[in-house]
Amino acid sequence: MELGRWITAFRRGIGHWLTDVSPLMPLLNNGKCTFTMKTVPWAKPWVTSLNLRFSSSNHSRQHSDKLYPFKLMSLYNGGTFDKNYNKHYQPIKFTVPTSTKKVEVYAVITGHGSDENGCGEFCVTSHHFLINGVFNNSRIFDSAGTALGCAARVWEGAVPNEHGTWLYGRGGWCDGLQVNPWRIDITSQLDMSRSNSILYFGLYDGQDPNPTSNPGYIVMYSYLVFYK
Numbered sequence: 145m146e147l148g149r150w151i152t153a154f155r156r157g158i159g160h161w162l163t164d165v166s167p168l169m170p171l172l173n174n175g176k177c178t179f180t181m182k183t184v185p186w187a188k189p190w191v192t193s194l195n196l197r198f199s200s201s202n203h204s205r206q207h208s209d210k211l212y213p214f215k216l217m218s219l220y221n222g223g224t225f226d227k228n229y230n231k232h233y234q235p236i237k238f239t240v241p242t243s244t245k246k247v248e249v250y251a252v253i254t255g256h257g258s259d260e261n262g263c264g265e266f267c268v269t270s271h272h273f274l275i276n277g278v279f280n281n282s283r284i285f286d287s288a289g290t291a292l293g294c295a296a297r298v299w300e301g302a303v304p305n306e307h308g309t310w311l312y313g314r315g316g317w318c319d320g321l322q323v324n325p326w327r328i329d330i331t332s333q334l335d336m337s338r339s340n341s342i343l344y345f346g347l348y349d350g351q352d353p354n355p356t357s358n359p360g361y362i363v364m365y366s367y368l369v370f371y372k
Contacts, residue, residue, distance in 0.1 A: 145171055145218070146365040147179070149252050152187050153320030154306035161301070161322040167250050167369045170216040172196075211245055211371040220344040222362030225255065225264045227354045229362070235341040238368065240334060246371040249273050249328040249342070255285065255315025257360025262289055263348055264315045264360035270350070271326075273366075274343045279333040283326055287313035294318035342368070 148163045171177075181192045223232055240247060253271050255264025263269065266289040273281045287293035293313015298304045303320025310319045317323050334340050346353070346362060353359070 149323040151317050153303035154308040163322050167213050213369045215370040217368040219366040222364035225353045226359035230345045235343040240336045243372045244370045246331050248369040251326045251366035253364045254317040259355035259358045270347045275333040281328045285315045288315045
């Protein structure tokens with residue numbers, strides 16, 4: 145289960161991120177949790193540290209009007225971005241737990257690798273969550289492959305003046321920047337008293353990807369978050 149994703153900066157050896165992952169609080173409801181920081185071998189050497197920061201209001205939860213996440217449901221992961229990519233995904237049926245006031249899709253999605261179309265790092269892909277076969281919630285990585293797509297995000301925290309091609313836009317990420325969660329309030333799209341369905345699919349140029357060689361891949365973790 146993934147709690148957060150951060151992209152190291154080209155040869156700068158630095159990075160400081162503060163990421164709000166409060167919707168994932170139910171992941172921490174076990175008596176004991178083990179955390180692991182992972183990276184690809186060629187990104188060494190990095191020394192990492194991770195702190196979890198918690199806060200609580202002065203009012204008790206029973207008397208607070210603020211909703212809080214009480215249950216998570218794991219949804220879809222990514223995979224090789226080829227002609228079979230969307231064949232892996234089937235609708236997931238679910239019912240909304242009693243006392244739920246809000247339901248949210250929480251997804252972290254990034255594209256990597258490079259086929260003849262530059263997918264998934266430098267191609268424009270779209271990602272969709274279809275609710276009950278009617279409501280299409282979509283996100284398009286439309287800055288992927290642009291000359292200054294990531295340079296334009298320095299104000300968000302992307303590390304400037306890196307080595308390599310740090311300026312180019314990418315599929316949902318930039319070097320030296322956290323990957324912001326995509327959060328969608330789908331409460332109004334649901335039947336709160338009956339069974340619902342959700343389906344994910346990803347497209348290149350509005351169609352299923354179909355590279356001829358060296359397909360890229362999508363890294364994704366996604367959840368349903370229930371609030372009360």
